[in-house]
Amino acid sequence: MYVELKQINKSFGDFQASRDVSFGIEKGSLVALLGPSGSGKTTILRMIAGLETPDSGDIIIDGARVNDIPPAERGIGFVFQNYALFRYMTVYDNIAYGLKIKKMPKEQIKKRVTELLELTGLTGMEKRYPNQLSGGQRQRVAFARALAPEPQLLLLDEPFAAIDAKVRHELRTWLREMILKVGITSIFVTHDQDEAVEVASQIIVTNQGRIEQIGEPKEIYTEPKTPFVTEFIGQPTFIEDYGKLKGFRKEKKYKGAIIRPEFVEAFKSDNKTFKDVMDCSEEGVITDILFRGTSLELKLDVGGVTLTTHRSLDRRKVSVGEKMRVIIYRVFAVDETAAYPMDNEELAKRNVKYNHLEAYLYSKDGYFVV
Amino acid sequence: MEKKTRREESKAAKAILITISFLFVGLMLVVPLISILVNSLSKGFGFYLSSLGTKFVSSALKITILATAAAVLVNTLFGLVASWALTRFSFKGKQVLSTLIDIPFSISPVIAGLAYIMTFGRMGWAAPIVEGINNALGTDIQIVFAIPGVLLATIFVTFPFVSRELIPVLNAEGTDEEEAAALMGAKGFSIFKSITFPKIKWALLYGMILCFARALGEFGAVHALSKTRGKTFTLPLEIDALYLSGSADSIVASFAVSSILVIMAVIILILRNLLEHREKGKSGIV
Ligand SMILES: Nc1ncnc2c1ncn2[C@@H]1O[C@H](COP(=O)(O)OP(=O)(O)O)[C@@H](O)[C@H]1O
Ligand SMILES: [Mg+2]
Numbered sequence: 001m002y003v004e005l006k007q008i009n010k011s012f013g014d015f016q017a018s019r020d021v022s023f024g025i026e027k028g029s030l031v032a033l034l035g036p037s038g039s040g041k042t043t044i045l046r047m048i049a050g051l052e053t054p055d056s057g058d059i060i061i062d063g064a065r066v067n068d069i070p071p072a073e074r075g076i077g078f079v080f081q082n083y084a085l086f087r088y089m090t091v092y093d094n095i096a097y098g099l100k101i102k103k104m105p106k107e108q109i110k111k112r113v114t115e116l117l118e119l120t121g122l123t124g125m126e127k128r129y130p131n132q133l134s135g136g137q138r139q140r141v142a143f144a145r146a147l148a149p150e151p152q153l154l155l156l157d158e159p160f161a162a163i164d165a166k167v168r169h170e171l172r173t174w175l176r177e178m179i180l181k182v183g184i185t186s187i188f189v190t191h192d193q194d195e196a197v198e199v200a201s202q203i204i205v206t207n208q209g210r211i212e213q214i215g216e217p218k219e220i221y222t223e224p225k226t227p228f229v230t231e232f233i234g235q236p237t238f239i240e241d242y243g244k245l246k247g248f249r250k251e252k253k254y255k256g257a258i259i260r261p262e263f264v265e266a267f268k269s270d271n272k273t274f275k276d277v278m279d280c281s282e283e284g285v286i287t288d289i290l291f292r293g294t295s296l297e298l299k300l301d302v303g304g305v306t307l308t309t310h311r312s313l314d315r316r317k318v319s320v321g322e323k324m325r326v327i328i329y330r331v332f333a334v335d336e337t338a339a340y341p342m343d344n345e346e347l348a349k350r351n352v353k354y355n356h357l358e359a360y361l362y363s364k365d366g367y368f369v370v
Numbered sequence: 371m372e373k374k375t376r377r378e379e380s381k382a383a384k385a386i387l388i389t390i391s392f393l394f395v396g397l398m399l400v401v402p403l404i405s406i407l408v409n410s411l412s413k414g415f416g417f418y419l420s421s422l423g424t425k426f427v428s429s430a431l432k433i434t435i436l437a438t439a440a441a442v443l444v445n446t447l448f449g450l451v452a453s454w455a456l457t458r459f460s461f462k463g464k465q466v467l468s469t470l471i472d473i474p475f476s477i478s479p480v481i482a483g484l485a486y487i488m489t490f491g492r493m494g495w496a497a498p499i500v501e502g503i504n505n506a507l508g509t510d511i512q513i514v515f516a517i518p519g520v521l522l523a524t525i526f527v528t529f530p531f532v533s534r535e536l537i538p539v540l541n542a543e544g545t546d547e548e549e550a551a552a553l554m555g556a557k558g559f560s561i562f563k564s565i566t567f568p569k570i571k572w573a574l575l576y577g578m579i580l581c582f583a584r585a586l587g588e589f590g591a592v593h594a595l596s597k598t599r600g601k602t603f604t605l606p607l608e609i610d611a612l613y614l615s616g617s618a619d620s621i622v623a624s625f626a627v628s629s630i631l632v633i634m635a636v637i638i639l640i641l642r643n644l645l646e647h648r649e650k651g652k653s654g655i656v
Contacts, residue, residue, distance in 0.1 A: 071552060072555035097551065
């Protein structure tokens with residue numbers, strides 16, 4: 001493990017921002033700290049950087065305990081949420097700042113800055129001031145500035161929060177490629193699951209100062225370990241009386257179930273692909289149709305329960321009020337402490353090939369393929 | 371229809387309010403100040419110059435400049451330190467400190483003067499300390515009714531100006547840039563010089579100007595601590611003395627001396643407006 005946190009606790013006054021936080025990060029990995037706003041992500045990042053001191057616990061970087069090592073000596077590059085660019089300095093001086101502090105010779109500084117400007121596609125911007133740059137360009141400057149002193153670990157706090165939704169997507173790809181190219185171990189904070197999933201190879205889910213789950217994106221997605229993660233990831237609908245749905249029995253010990261759009265298949269009654277499982281289906285009425293760019297989002301009323309599903313644009317046209325056949329192939333039943341995947345019993349009885357169904361279900365939505 | 375009348379009403383209201391404001395400012399401020407300038411020249415320019423040339427006035431001018439310089443210097447340093455402490459650290463008694471700094475805003479300057487008399491005067495608790503120092507060093511430092519007292523009083527009344535200008539700016543700017551610099555290994559003073567100072571310099575200068583203007587005109591606190599004309603008097607005290615002495619000549623002379631302060635005030639006002647303008651129009655690039 002390159003970075004390790006062991007039982008970190010941190011309070012601000014009587015508010016506990018970190019509770020028993022422990023995790024490890026492999027060298028060279030790109031990790032996301034994902035959680036709702038206020039869940040303690042920034043606090044964790046700032047403690048690793050040395051900008052906050054934990055009340056208890058150990059922070060280990062590259063095998064050495066760094067709790068008492070000053071921030072500047074931890075070999076960390078930090079990209080602040082709003083970039084914190086030095087606004088009275090040009091792009092060049094921003095990137096050169098850390099090198100000047102290190103008393104690097106002028107020639108070498110120039111070489112390194114030019115190199116970074118090239119890497120980040122900022123060549124020609126070196127004389128500009130931060131307020132003359134777009135959000136995306138500022139992010140690049142912040143990134144270049146953090147990388148200039150060649151840190152061993154890069155920390156990024158909500159690197160996309162200050163960027164227009166339009167270019168955010170593009171920048172995610174850019175940042176991921178950039179980090180992989182440089183090969184630096186990186187941790188970034190986000191409250192946006194799409195961002196975490198797209199950029200990170202490992203996700204750490206935080207909630208109320210605690211770590212809820214650590215895993216690869218797919219693992220977090222398909223095997224959520226806690227009710228919180230189950231509800232936080234995906235586009236979940238919580239249903240208390242899930243026993244109403246065909247193929248499921250409600251058990252007393254569960255307080256309800258969480259259903260994701262991709263667990264729900266809605267098809268017209270003459271659809272041949274589903275003829276084998278037609279009698280596992282129940283009726284649902286389309287109450288709303290939303291265009292989601294690459295697919296449609298359907299809201300269906302199934303026996304009084306509102307379910308959401310996605311529909312590929314290549315499929316036949318549907319309209320509000322239309323009666324569809326609906327099959328729910330899985331739910332996550334939840335109690336107070338954990339989530340349990342429950343498969344549709346009718347489908348299971350019929351020995352419907354899981355893969356066959358799913359290959360169809362996950363056609364074009366861009367979600368995970370299980 | 372109704373809309374129209376309402377718009378007319380608000381137009382009328384605008385005209386009335388603007389007129390009242392101008393009349394009020396004109397009658398209460400501008401006319402009296404101009405009358406000082408006019409009166410100061412009522413006995414001719416030669417008389418004007420000669421009344422400024424007395425040794426009383428030149429001594430008062432020197433002391434005023436000394437006291438003002440001391441106040442600006444001390445309060446700038448203190449203002450930087452205090453506003454830094456109040457915005458960058460959290461500590462017990464922070465609220466108390468913040469309130470205490472404002473005392474000179476809410477207390478009458480005369481009381482400040484009396485407080486120093488009670489402290490450093492012959493009966494004051496600090497008098498033995500001063501005496502001890504004098505004995506030990508063989509000096510003869512007097513505080514009350516001497517120049518140090520005048521300086522202390524001026525510093526006291528202008529205490530909060532710089533810190534009150536800096537605190538909101540420091541709060542609004544946050545600490546991200548400083549933290550970024552610290553992470554790259556920059557040390558305290560170099561962070562201040564290269565990162566913080568450019569952000570606060572206008573507010574600092576503005577605070578210093580306010581402090582300067584206030585120090586220049588201070589009367590009450592200095593009056594309590596200064597009793598010797600020609601030795602410890604500042605310009606406002608000299609003006610007062612000239613005026614109270616009652617002869618027609620000395621009254622005109624007091625106007626002449628006042629005109630120095632008025633002219634200085636006008637210069638400061640213009641400077642202040644220039645700065646404010648600059649602050650507003652600033653693009654973040656200097
Ligand atoms: N310096 C601080 N003083 C007091 N409370 C703080 C401080 N920093 C963070 N907190 C509190 O700790 C909680 C977690 O904050 P943070 O780590 O910023 O969460 P996140 O980054 O996940 O949004 C928040 O409720 C916040 O108000
Ligand atoms: Mg945060």
